[in-house]
Amino acid sequence: MRATIIILLCVVAAAVIGGGYVAMERARTAVSPLATYGTASADEARALGEHLATSLSAGQAKDFDAAFDLPAVVGEALVPVRLFPAERERFITNFTAGMNKATAGTLGVQLAAGAKGGMVKLIRVHEVAGRQRALVRFVNGDDALNYFDLVIGKDALGHARVIDYYNFLNGQMFNQIVAGVALPSIAESRKTSLERLIDGGNRIDMAAFVEVTKLAAAGKHAEAVARWKELPEPLRASRVGLFLRMQCAQAIGGDEYQQAIDAITSAFPDDGSLALIQIDGFVLRKDWNHALASIDQVDRSVGGDPYLDCTRAGVLRVAGRFAEAELAMSRYLAAEPGVKKAWWSAVDIALAAKDHAETARLLGELERRFHITFKDLANTKAYADFATSPEYAQWLARPSAQTGRQGERSTEAAVAEPGAPEPAAP
Template sequence: MLSFLLALACSASTPATFQEGATPATPVTEADAAAERFVAFAEAVEATIAEGDPSFMASHFDVGGLVAIMDAGLDAPADYREPFTEGLGSNFDLAAQIVGANAQFDGTYRFLRLMSGEPTRALFRLESNNGLNYHELHLVADAESVRIVDAFVYVSGESLSTTFKRGYVAGLVQYDPSLADTLPPTQKNYLSTLGALQRIKSVLASDPAAALAMWSELDASVKFLPEFLGARIAAASNVGEKEYLAALRDLREHYPDSPSMNLMMIDAYLLRGEFDQSLKCVDALDEQVGGDPYLELIRANIHLADGKFERAEKKVRRAIELDPLLDYLAQWKLIEIGLTADLHELTFEGLSSLETDYGIEWIDLRTAAGYESFVASEPGRRWIERWLAANGGGR
């Protein structure tokens, strides 16, 4: 289960790839110049996050702009809105969360493209040992700077402004109870169920089974609201495969057009052994984000689970061909395919590449679980001989 709450993602929109380096004869329009400015900003975000430095992205996150989106249609008093904005700015740091997740789960953060349409959105991929997400930052610009004012959260299928608006509205009604009568129906409905949601979330991390039991006792008019289904999925993912799949089936039934559906259902179908359906979800996700070579590695993983080892290898090599920056991850996948299928030359290739190109220092594989068949093979013997020579005979 992808549990990174504030992982950003793309909505279901048509992407547009902006290519670098226009020819001298091509006139540069105002739209081109604006696009180049947004691309440069997104590339700077990627570069600084890769360095483990959240300060650039954090300094360009416009909390006031985010709250203005949340406040649309509410017009909260300044005495409430301004302290809320200050508190959110002090307690919410998206960039630091991304850097922390990358460090904890060996992740990468890649800018892929700008998406067409309004508002301007920069699509990022967050890949890590904790799973896959796509991040869509909503950007605005003035004469001085480019700023992030909102973001779409792929896994939850909603924007940060929508997520934070719930707490904003709840606090507003506490500030002035008379404002409850002026709220739109959706916000009134949320307030009426807030206590139940808070009780579930209070035990979600410590006792997911209890959280799931609390969800099951809710009235049907409440339990299938997006925020409650999200809590159920989070709990079920830590209870068992049966419960998790049931939660995803309900999500698909009640919200079939959710932008997060394709991503979430890849693993659901894979767990059920429905490999063709899992691949269809990957294809739909690929189209949704405008193409991503990383998804070839996901396809390889599905083919591997299906026992189609040749197809898996081809997908890995296709990923490298489309995006050489995926080579490191791809070599690990080649080793996995080789070990699973007893394709020992493939294992040898992956081991050699990671050692030569990325400085991986291998242990004696004769003592490593899962490598027994490889070590006993001719390529495995060649590997051990080479390793012994490089390591002083294994001393």
């Protein structure tokens, strides 16, 4: 009997401990926050995508911040981690606040600031894994290109919200990016004193990572790169760390930018999502054919975008392939004729090609479409060859030139060449 009692006590003890353990696991296992979102229709996704593109283009951050459920996305990144509910909520709150503070504003603020002088446009709505997505083209004021594939869901009140997005520049969903930063931080906080002693210099210093982001946000890119190089190797070698370096180096350009791109492509040699950053890498090497092939790859991955003809034209221009550049730019202008900056880019190509008839035609289009008037261009260096041509004399004789009005100078139309140092979009 005694043995039986002991066995029973062991069974009871196991049941109590096991029950407590199960209860603990239930308390620490999270339900996916995004699973609570309903399915948005294609029309709802399109309406939200167009609204956000319009508001960001106008420099307004609040609409994106209101639509994007950042705490839910951070919570989604933490689903694999066993945390008590209070721990989870505290981490989500602190992580969200810290991320906003570290990067000089909310995601909406960053996107709206980046869109200044550029454009944000909804390309299409499509479905992936049962969720509607709004694919948005993002071109910043320095002509740096990125795409965001916004995942759209419906909250409990029936409102369409952004519940995650795919960033084409680094080939990850936003919750994966968050996980890449948050999970090492949690792992570090759980180490014992002995484990930290054994790890020694391999400690993951998230404070130093935040310092790099602050320097970059303040425009101190050289300092940011220098500080990045002092980060622990595990953080520098991570995908998040490598892309942080590239974003800092992009504003510096030259060898620093090239080395940052090379580091990413070496770390992820089989990653087809990196075509967008490889365009600049190939242009810096003057490897025009591979740059154009990368543009083609991006075109396929986004399902087609006419703006990529503008990107092709820029590469073809610096490659000296002017006839092809003019053809590519003409395709883009036919698709989106309302983008004034693109017409100026076409003028730049025509001037480089010494295509005086096309230069005159394009200046006429700018005048007609955007109500621009010109001063005499003979004393403007970029137009020196054009000013000696018969086409220029004919252009001067046009009726609108006789009004005597003073207007916008064509020299204001300079467009950055492909590969120029540009800050990336978030």
